[in-house]
Amino acid sequence: MPVFFASAILWGWAHLKKSLYLDTQFSVIHSVTSSAIPLHAHSEYVVGYYFSGRCQCRLGSRAILEFKRGDAGLLNPGDAHEDLETIGARDYLTVNLRKEFFQEIIQGLGCSSRQIPHFPAAKLKADPLIKRLFEALKTEVNTQEFGREVLLRSLVTELAVHLFRQFSPSAIPYEKYPQDQNTARWQVRRSLDYLHNNFSRDFSLESIAAAANLSKFYLERVFKKATGLSPHSYMLMLRVERAKQLLSSSPNPIVEIAMELGFSDQSHFTNVFKRMTGFTPNAYRLGAN
Secondary structure (H helix, E strand, C coil): CCCEEEEEEEEEECCCCCEEEEEEEEEEEEEECCEEEEECCCCEEEEEEEECCCEEEEECCCCCCCCCCCCEECCCCCEEECCCCCCEEEEEEEEECCHHHHHHHHHHHHCCCCCCCCCCCCECCCCHHHHHHHHHHHHHHHCCCCCCCHHHHHHHEEEHHHHHHCCCCCCCCCCCCCCCCCCCCHHHHHHHHHHHHHHCCCCCCHHHHHHHCHHHHHHHHCCCCCCCCHHHHHHHHHHHHHHHHHHHHHHCCCHHHHHHHCCCCCCHHHHHHHHHHHCCCHHHHHHHH
């Protein structure tokens, strides 16, 4: 069942405002902040639009991109990124789209439901349609008007189809890993499979390296080159993404969820979750229920 959560808690200049809307297949987050957001990644697609202010975003080891009013960004699942601290607040909205949401749309368009896109552009050109969609999303996520859930899903669906129209056919089929011949792609795939199956266990670089049949030193280098994250950071991303699902669907206490996901204690879980999402686990749960 779609839900809505809005907060206007003042946390100095770090977090001025966040509004959150959660759905089973997407989320919409409106933020006004000036704080830096450390290197992290999402298992979802992220589309962002800036209403005011400026932001510098570093994508993995790539050059820094600057976003200003009217600019939009687009990240694929697993794209490592960080936002640098800004002078003055930046007002922006992000739409996080689960892979299943894109699969449903692709199937509706007559394509194979197994195919999901890999979008080539991290910064989008000025686009009147995207501007209209994000202004409408901002209005809906910050109000509780009748029919909000229906309108939000309609706007997000229109946004997804518009992205396909802009980038198709290059957006399909999906290819997660770069074509660099120096990257041990199959070893990285093995290490990713291991992490996806064991992310709640105690972190062991030796075990991941053994699964990939690589030395741990070489693994760290090729893994970072392929994903933008270290193996440990990627594991934390997987834990946080699973935590989002549990917080929105499980009645278990937060401390039990933390233990289930392999965190040393609730405080460690809270710090990691807030750093990656901007919300404490409790605030996120309130938004999901």
